[in-house]
Amino acid sequence: MSDKGLLEQLNRTTETLSHSLTNLIRYASISTEKDDEEHGAQELPESTSKTSTGGLMMVSGQTAQLIRGIQDLMVMTRNIREKWVLTQIPDEKADSQQELEMAKCADLLEEWSKAVLGKI
Amino acid sequence: MSDRPGSAPAINASSQEEFNFQHVPAQALDAVRMRLAQLTHSLAKLKDEMAKADLPQWYSLQMQVSVILTQLQSLTTTLHHFEELLDSTIVYPVGTFPTTAHEGLLTTLLRKKNIPEAESWIHDAKETAGIDLNTMSSDDVKKCLKDDEEVTKWALGFLKQEHSNYAFRGLHTSQEISENPTLGAYDEYQPSVSNNIPKQPFDVDSILKIIHQGA
Amino acid sequence: MTNNPPDQSSQAANHETKRIPLAIDPNFMKTTSSALPTDQSDDNDKSQNGTHQNATTGQSLVNNPYEMFGSMPLDQLIPVILQSRGIGSKFADLSERVLSEEIANDAEDMEHVKNLDEDVEMDSSDFPANADQEALKPQQIEGPLAREEEDQMTQEQFQQLKNSTVQSLNLSVNEASLALEFVSLLLSSVRPSAANASMSPFLKNAVPTASLNAEKIPYEKATESEIVDKKLTTRGWKLRSLEESRVLLKDTHKTLEASLRKEQNYWSKVSANTSKKDVIFKMKDQETGEKSLGLKYGYEDSGSSYKQERGIAILRYNANKDALEAVPAEKQQFESMNRGPFEKFMRVRIFTKIQEEDDYILSGETALDDLLLAADNSGAEQNIRRQISKLQFLIFEKELMYHLKKESETLISYGVTLENENKITVEFPTEKIEFEMMNLTDEVILNHQQDAPKTNDRKAALILVMLRMLLVVMYKKQIRKKLLMVAHSKAVHPFDNEALLLRPIMGKFRHENYLNLLQKVIKTYVLDVVANSVVTEIPSDYRKQNIPVRRETYDKHITKLDDEITLFDKILQLPRIDLKVELPGSGKIEFGLESSNYCNATTSVKLVDASNATIFDTRFSNFKELEDFLHFIVSEYVTEGKQE
Numbered sequence: 001m002s003d004k005g006l007l008e009q010l011n012r013t014t015e016t017l018s019h020s021l022t023n024l025i026r027y028a029s030i031s032t033e034k035d036d037e038e039h040g041a042q043e044l045p046e047s048t049s050k051t052s053t054g055g056l057m058m059v060s061g062q063t064a065q066l067i068r069g070i071q072d073l074m075v076m077t078r079n080i081r082e083k084w085v086l087t088q089i090p091d092e093k094a095d096s097q098q099e100l101e102m103a104k105c106a107d108l109l110e111e112w113s114k115a116v117l118g119k120i
Numbered sequence: 121m122s123d124r125p126g127s128a129p130a131i132n133a134s135s136q137e138e139f140n141f142q143h144v145p146a147q148a149l150d151a152v153r154m155r156l157a158q159l160t161h162s163l164a165k166l167k168d169e170m171a172k173a174d175l176p177q178w179y180s181l182q183m184q185v186s187v188i189l190t191q192l193q194s195l196t197t198t199l200h201h202f203e204e205l206l207d208s209t210i211v212y213p214v215g216t217f218p219t220t221a222h223e224g225l226l227t228t229l230l231r232k233k234n235i236p237e238a239e240s241w242i243h244d245a246k247e248t249a250g251i252d253l254n255t256m257s258s259d260d261v262k263k264c265l266k267d268d269e270e271v272t273k274w275a276l277g278f279l280k281q282e283h284s285n286y287a288f289r290g291l292h293t294s295q296e297i298s299e300n301p302t303l304g305a306y307d308e309y310q311p312s313v314s315n316n317i318p319k320q321p322f323d324v325d326s327i328l329k330i331i332h333q334g335a
Numbered sequence: 336m337t338n339n340p341p342d343q344s345s346q347a348a349n350h351e352t353k354r355i356p357l358a359i360d361p362n363f364m365k366t367t368s369s370a371l372p373t374d375q376s377d378d379n380d381k382s383q384n385g386t387h388q389n390a391t392t393g394q395s396l397v398n399n400p401y402e403m404f405g406s407m408p409l410d411q412l413i414p415v416i417l418q419s420r421g422i423g424s425k426f427a428d429l430s431e432r433v434l435s436e437e438i439a440n441d442a443e444d445m446e447h448v449k450n451l452d453e454d455v456e457m458d459s460s461d462f463p464a465n466a467d468q469e470a471l472k473p474q475q476i477e478g479p480l481a482r483e484e485e486d487q488m489t490q491e492q493f494q495q496l497k498n499s500t501v502q503s504l505n506l507s508v509n510e511a512s513l514a515l516e517f518v519s520l521l522l523s524s525v526r527p528s529a530a531n532a533s534m535s536p537f538l539k540n541a542v543p544t545a546s547l548n549a550e551k552i553p554y555e556k557a558t559e560s561e562i563v564d565k566k567l568t569t570r571g572w573k574l575r576s577l578e579e580s581r582v583l584l585k586d587t588h589k590t591l592e593a594s595l596r597k598e599q600n601y602w603s604k605v606s607a608n609t610s611k612k613d614v615i616f617k618m619k620d621q622e623t624g625e626k627s628l629g630l631k632y633g634y635e636d637s638g639s640s641y642k643q644e645r646g647i648a649i650l651r652y653n654a655n656k657d658a659l660e661a662v663p664a665e666k667q668q669f670e671s672m673n674r675g676p677f678e679k680f681m682r683v684r685i686f687t688k689i690q691e692e693d694d695y696i697l698s699g700e701t702a703l704d705d706l707l708l709a710a711d712n713s714g715a716e717q718n719i720r721r722q723i724s725k726l727q728f729l730i731f732e733k734e735l736m737y738h739l740k741k742e743s744e745t746l747i748s749y750g751v752t753l754e755n756e757n758k759i760t761v762e763f764p765t766e767k768i769e770f771e772m773m774n775l776t777d778e779v780i781l782n783h784q785q786d787a788p789k790t791n792d793r794k795a796a797l798i799l800v801m802l803r804m805l806l807v808v809m810y811k812k813q814i815r816k817k818l819l820m821v822a823h824s825k826a827v828h829p830f831d832n833e834a835l836l837l838r839p840i841m842g843k844f845r846h847e848n849y850l851n852l853l854q855k856v857i858k859t860y861v862l863d864v865v866a867n868s869v870v871t872e873i874p875s876d877y878r879k880q881n882i883p884v885r886r887e888t889y890d891k892h893i894t895k896l897d898d899e900i901t902l903f904d905k906i907l908q909l910p911r912i913d914l915k916v917e918l919p920g921s922g923k924i925e926f927g928l929e930s931s932n933y934c935n936a937t938t939s940v941k942l943v944d945a946s947n948a949t950i951f952d953t954r955f956s957n958f959k960e961l962e963d964f965l966h967f968i969v970s971e972y973v974t975e976g977k978q979e
Binding site: 140141143144145146149150152153156157159160163164166167170171175204207208209210211212213214216217218221222225228229230235237242244245246247248249250258261262265268333 | 497500501504505506507508510511512513514515516517518519520521522524525526529530532533541542543546547548549550551552553554555559560563566567568569570571572574575819889
Binding site for chain 3: 024027028029047048051052054055056058059062063066067070071074078081082084085086088089090091100102105106109110112113115116117
């Protein structure tokens with residue numbers, strides 16, 4: 001997923017999260033909000049069916065959205081972590097091994113021959 | 121029930137008397153009917169799925185459940201919208217209803233009482249409310265309820281305020297935007313450019329070299 | 336939910352040939368009634384978990400292992416029992432007390448596991464994360480492991496839940512359809528087409544359309560008490576839903592937080608301890624079934640072609656020790672195949688011959704590498720880099736032994752014996768060198784510091800180091816070959832016939848011996864006989880091997896490899912030495928001692944007389960013949976000449 005896509009997803013998810021929380025609370029209210037047009041004075045209580053539906057929505061709907069949002073964020077972080085750790089390419093100049101000093105190595109090898117054979 | 125002897129005279133009867141159907145709230149009923157049909161359909165589908173010997177995957181079940189929830193939600197909203205209208209309507213059977221044959225059917229169709237499960241749920245809910253009508257006076261009760269509403273309103277207001285504190289899109293914080301309104305007006309995102317830009321186009325000689333000599 | 340009985344019996348039959356944990360599992364023997372065994376031991380193979388172990392009605396449809404093993408003769412039964420308990424158990428250890436303890440432990444584990452998973456199960460059924468996006472988790476919440484344990488929730492419970500769901504669904508379908516009928520019927524008077532679409536056939540047949548009529552009554556506002564009543568119900572209901580939602584959120588919060596913390600630890604450790612140069616990739620852990628990160632510690636990218644071991648380790652997070660562990664992917668498999676412990680290292684020993692006793696004493700030994708020692712400071716042992724280095728060391732040693740063994744097959748005629756699969760011995764006239772793969776056991780680690788330093792320790796160490804370097808040279812040659820391979824039509828053949836590890840070293844020793852021998856021969860037959868003869872060594876011009884013309888167009892990597900490989904040319908070249916014996920007044924004899932495969936020796940003799948005419952130029956592979964020939968030459972040509 002591209003960087004821009006990730007950013008967008010992050011924004012979307014956080015916004016959804018806050019909306020879900022708001023909605024959850026809204027569902028929890030006992031009295032309904034009324035538009036100004038209808039029945040300005042008296043507040044009608046919710047019908048039982050509306051209550052029960054509201055309750056269901058609260059639990060399964062909004063809570064689920066909250067949790068799903070968080071899980072999405074977790075998956076996203078995991079994605080990003082993976083990308084970071086797994087797609088590193090060694091830099092040719094910076095990471096290459098030290099150069100061998102050929103002359104010194106040749107001398108050392110000579111010494112080896114002498115040491116091993118000399119003691120025979 | 122092969123023959124319906126009552127139907128022929130009934131039809132004659134209806135053709136004679138014009139029933140006044142003007143009070144049937146057609147629009148409301150139609151809306152409700154549509155939603156209700158959808159809901160029934162999905163519920164039936166889910167029931168069939170659950171009744172199968174090997175259950176389908178949980179996420180398909182979950183999706184169906186959420187679909188049902190949305191449908192239920194829309195149904196309740198329509199009902200609520202037409203609540204007043206529907207509340208003030210009374211249904212009664214007309215003469216054409218074959219009461220002799222299907223008396224039970226009529227009572228079932230027209231009953232308004234909740235099924236016992238629903239009754240028990242409502243009862244449980246009342247108990248959970250924790251307010252005993254007998255011990256508290258009605259004023260106290262009303263006060264309790266009012267406090268409840270206050271709490272909810274406060275919570276909502278708080279959330280709304282918090283919400284406005286954040287800028288959910290773009291790359292600047294809400295504070296920065298409030299200070300400098302021109303920020304975030306356009307899409308500022310710059311994708312990072314990698315350092316390894318391949319040489320273009322490929323060189324024929326180098327390709328041939330690779331083919332013959334290896335890397 | 337019944338199984339095919341043949342499946343069950345064939346599985347049981349299969350298990351006879353492998354481990355048979357069932358038979359000794361006392362839990363299994365209880366099930367003669369219809370219900371599932373409520374606690375299954377964890378010893379059961381995973382395949383068994385998938386199939387429901389329904390002993391159906393206790394008939395002979397199921398192979399009753401109790402019967403089967405009850406009638407097995409004792410001498411067969413005891414090995415089976417021991418085998419199922421694992422290697423290293425003794426029958427004498429089994430006692431009633433031990434067994435009952437084990438059963439109690441298993442039951443506890445089961446409880447524990449079940450409790451854990453009730454939460455897990457609820458989560459997984461309620462909140463699906465998008466299945467595609469779950470790339471990798473240190474502990475999958477809805478992984479295959481959780482699913483197996485979900486099966487262990489008893490069949491009854493599951494059925495109960497399912498039945499209640501179906502019942503509720505039934506209710507709801509009934510109510511909804513009833514309402515639908517009602518509404519349609521009522522609507523049929525005004526909009527018959529729409530109504531007919533949603534009415535059931537039963538109703539359509541039973542009741543003619545437009546059988547219900549409605550009347551409007553003036554709207555009654557709800558009374559106070561009704562309002563209050565409704566509000567109370569609402570409040571109660573909503574409170575309950577809030578409570579439920581709160582519980583849900585809290586539980587998920589707990590699990591998510593734990594999982595997050597674990598992940599955080601894992602990833603931070605991984606990124607802190609590994610660098611860009613490590614090869615890391617996603618892998619599935621064989622033992623636990625989780626997906627995790629793996630690291631390659633083998634040398635395949637450096638030119639090795641060792642196929643016996645894959646060289647990958649899984650980076651597992653150990654919550655108890657709060658550390659990363661690198662566990663080789665095949666460690667368990669390796670050890671279970673009775674190849675001995677996984678960790679072995681090579682040791683070189685030199686034995687000097689004692690003339691009198693015709694026996695050898697240990698005169699030199701390589702010491703244990705620091706990497707293998709248990710670190711003194713506690714933190715360092717757990718260090719993942721140290722673990723990785725250790726794994727790399729071990730696989731290198733194993734590969735070294737592997738190539739040595741293959742090489743020794745061809746060197747048998749030169750005194751190399753393969754004593755067992757872990758030991759190679761090379762014999763020389765005065766000493767014996769032993770290359771042995773030692774198991775890295777604790778005793779070895781403890782004992783190493785107690786050895787007194789011996790005379791030939793350094794020599795042994797030098798030999799081991801040179802062997803390792805030569806293996807690296809082999810790698811580099813392999814890489815070079817790969818780099819220069821043009822069309823990869825055939826696989827790059829590993830260096831089967833090019834292993835040059837022991838040969839050059841042996842060659843050097845043998846060459847030295849032969850040289851001494853030759854010099855003795857020369858002394859006896861020429862120098863002592865002919866007066867004033869002097870032997871000198873001709874410095875051989877280091878024969879520049881046919882280096883292909885350095886093309887400037889070679890890639891810099893190839894030139895670097897070439898440089899590194901040519902460094903070792905002096906060690907790897909075929910030994911050769913030239914001697915010249917000046918015979919005063921009669922010319923000279925030139926000797927050339929060389930070897931064609933490092934280990935044999937051919938001597939070339941060239942007799943040039945005073946007038947620079949070559950009289951003889953022959954080669955000998957046998958020193959006896961050489962002696963005779965020298966004797967002949969000297970007596971015939973040299974002394975004769977003198978006589979003339």
